[in-house]
Amino acid sequence: EAQVTQNPRYLITVTGKKLTVTCSQNMNHEYMSWYRQDPGLGLRQIYYSMNVEVTDKGDVPEGYKVSRKEKRNFPLILESPSPNQTSLYFCASSKGWDMNTEAFFGQGTRLTVV
Amino acid sequence: ELKVEQNPLFLSMQEGKNYTIYCNYSTTSDRLYWYRQDPGKSLESLFVLLSNGAVKQEGRLMASLDTKARLSTLHITAAVHDLSATYFCAVDKVGNEKLTFGTGTRLTIIP
Numbered sequence: 069e070a071q072v073t074q075n076p077r078y079l080i081t082v083t084g085k086k087l088t089v090t091c092s093q094n095m096n097h098e099y100m101s102w103y104r105q106d107p108g109l110g111l112r113q114i115y116y117s118m119n120v121e122v123t124d125k126g127d128v129p130e131g132y133k134v135s136r137k138e139k140r141n142f143p144l145i146l147e148s149p150s151p152n153q154t155s156l157y158f159c160a161s162s163k164g165w166d167m168n169t170e171a172f173f174g175q176g177t178r179l180t181v182v
Numbered sequence: 183e184l185k186v187e188q189n190p191l192f193l194s195m196q197e198g199k200n201y202t203i204y205c206n207y208s209t210t211s212d213r214l215y216w217y218r219q220d221p222g223k224s225l226e227s228l229f230v231l232l233s234n235g236a237v238k239q240e241g242r243l244m245a246s247l248d249t250k251a252r253l254s255t256l257h258i259t260a261a262v263h264d265l266s267a268t269y270f271c272a273v274d275k276v277g278n279e280k281l282t283f284g285t286g287t288r289l290t291i292i293p
Binding site (some may be wrong): 176 | 285
């Protein structure tokens with residue numbers, strides 16, 4: 069089954085404790101991205117990746133890192149989480165940016181930083 | 183900077199009624215998308231609209247795009263409870279490599 073898988077689904081952590089949210093897709097998609105969803109703000113892009121070893125900042129990259137060492141995986145790293153990073157996070161993938169195809173979204177990770 | 187506005191933000195409607203959700207965007211865009219999100223769930227793609235005048239329909243939902251007015255509409259016909267969800271529109275532009283989302287419309291269908 070074609071899917072984007074995020075882990076964990078729920079995470080409560082303390083300020084400053086490094087964490088990683090994993091994202092994996094099995095569709096051989098080139099393009100992957102991370103979004104955060106906050107009430108009243110819709111989804112905002114954090115980082116995106118056009119292909120392996122190619123990443124770039126989205127609208128709200130501060131406090132986050134990503135890597136794309138393999139095509140299927142695109143982890144989101146919070147080196148020193150803060151309470152303002154409490155949010156619902158979604159990973160998404162699509163075939164490629166110029167192919168007029170929609171993005172497929174993971175199930176989401178609800179992160180609480182206390 | 184590309185901005186996307188949806189209205190209304192909240193919508194309660196009775197079953198069987200028709201209604202329209204509006205999506206305005208601020209600058210020229212190449213593609214417009216509609217997504218559905220059920221509570222606690224991920225986003226599900228509904229429609230991709232690529233050109234001026236594009237119209238797509240799936241069941242009781244119909245989406246259209248007017249690129250000159252920078253407006254897309256999502257029309258709901260004879261609403262049923264199963265359509266209760268939050269609906270997002272999103273736009274992108276070739277060379278921009280990102281989706282810009284609207285704030286979403288939370289739709290509640292009342293029996």
